[in-house]
Amino acid sequence: MDTVLSVLPEDGLHGRRKIYTDVPEITPENVVDVVGKALSIHRLNRNEIQYLWDFYRGKQDIRCRVKEVRPEINNKVMVNRANEIVAFKVSYLLSDPIQYVSRGGEDAVSEQINELNEYMYAEDKATKDKEVAEWSHICGVGCRMVLPDPVGEEEGSPVCIYTLDPREAFVIYYSGLGKKALAGVIRQKDEKGQWYSIVYTGKWYFEIKGGKITKQEARTVPYIPVIEYVHNEARMGAFEVVLPLLNAINTLESNRVDDIEQFVQSILVFINCELTEEQGQSLREKLGLMIKSDPTNPADVKRIEGELSQGGAQTLMDDMTDTVLTICGMPNRNGGSSTSDTGAATIMRDGWQDAEARAKDSELHTSKAERELLRIVLYICHENGLLGGLKLSDIGLKFTRHNYADIQSKAQVLAEMLNNNKIHPKLAFQSCGLFTDAEEAYRISLEWYEQQQAEMEQSLRREVDAENGQSVLPGRQSGGASEQESDQTVRGGAE
Secondary structure, three states: OOOOOOOOOOOOOOOOOOEEEOOOOOOOOOHHHHHHHHHHHHHHHHHHHHHHHHHHHOOOHHHHOOOOOOOOOOOOOOOOHHHHHHHHHHHHHOOOOOEEEEOOOOHHHHHHHHHHHHHHHHOOHHHHHHHHHHHHHHHOEEEEEEEEOOOHHHHOOOEEEEEEOOOOEEEEEEOOOOOOEEEEEEEEEOOOOOEEEEEEOOOEEEEEEOOEEEEEEEOOOOOOOEEEEEOOOOOOOOOHHHHHHHHHHHHHHHHHHHHHHHHHOOOEEEEOOOOOHHHHHHHHHHOOOOOOOEOOEOOEEEEOOOOOOHHHHHHHHHHHHHHHHHHHOOOOOOOOOOOOOOHHHHHHHOOHHHHHHHHHHHHHHHHHHHHHHHHHHHHHHHHOOOOOOOOHHHEEEEOOOOOOOOHHHHHHHHHHHHOOOOOOHHHHHHHOOOOOOHHHHHHHHHHHHHHHHHHHHHHHHHHHHHHOOOOOOOOOOOOOOOHHHHHHHHHHHHO
């Protein structure tokens, strides 16, 4: 279909293009023309996405290396830092699944959000979040689609969530004020291997093949089901900005291996002597040769030696590697030489603070797309009589990362706030920073506290009943004080 880039273009890559149209609405009359123009831009994006995907998998520019001198020694060593960068970024951002939490609503709202989380668990959204995040970190944009489940809630969720290949899916936006999404497009092949386009708008579903509409239907969900998840506003992948450095690292590592091999297979210089072809073959096989020498014109055999300074090469390699990690906002493994640094100083020195800052930046872009997803999910749930009056504004997004920094201080803040009778316990859980999901932690803790209070009350009741000579079983008397007096005694003791 398209020409795939094999090496990095001379002008480099600068992010994927956002596809715009000047028409304010896509209708059956203009859909073919709009999609045709959009595809011409998408093909450029597709070629770049394919290049970045291949680079991530290990098909990097070094494999096209040409060596002019001694071309028989041409090692092509690939140090796949791109894979390392993407793997770290995705695992750090989504070390645990994205959770939907209550934004300080009533208990009924928290219960509905818990039900929403169960729907997402049944749909295996955590795995699909990782798939979308991988695409966005590789090529700068990931695509997802959400549709009503044709069998309803029978499989545990009323919606179906799909991860789309950004090489074959994209969104068309309006070029005017607001830049709102107008249509989602998916490229597919039919049973004969012919390409056609599926187009979703807020009102229509189209299938376009050969420049003509072959299918047209009205849609029941007034939202565009295709959603783009971008890594940043430039739509650049996580390692795209350091592609020249990554290629330079591969070249340097290949040259180092070449140098070692060329030293082992160094060229011999024969002074004042000549070899026949048979003698040369014997030298290769027996690794030895007898020559005659004239005292007035002595013969000699010397090896041309010249080695690359491995110390200097390693210094350059370390410098380029550190630069790559710094630009990409990744922690390094240098460790430093100081043994007296505090925990906070170590975090700053080794780059973990930069990694956290980059992850928070990615959270903002992901949250925007997640809200579009939630808007569609809530509409489908409400149409099926689910989740009551749950609104989008009731739902907060929580990106869970196990952050144990200053955990003792956070625990002390929680204890101090809980001991202050002027502060509501829920505020203490939300403000201490100790829990990833403060609402869930508060709910579980409150249930446990009420259970402990009930058990303590029952224990006190048994002690009072035993002192008054009554049966331990509730509701039965064996003499002594009445049940009402026993209750009053328990309350008084508790107070």
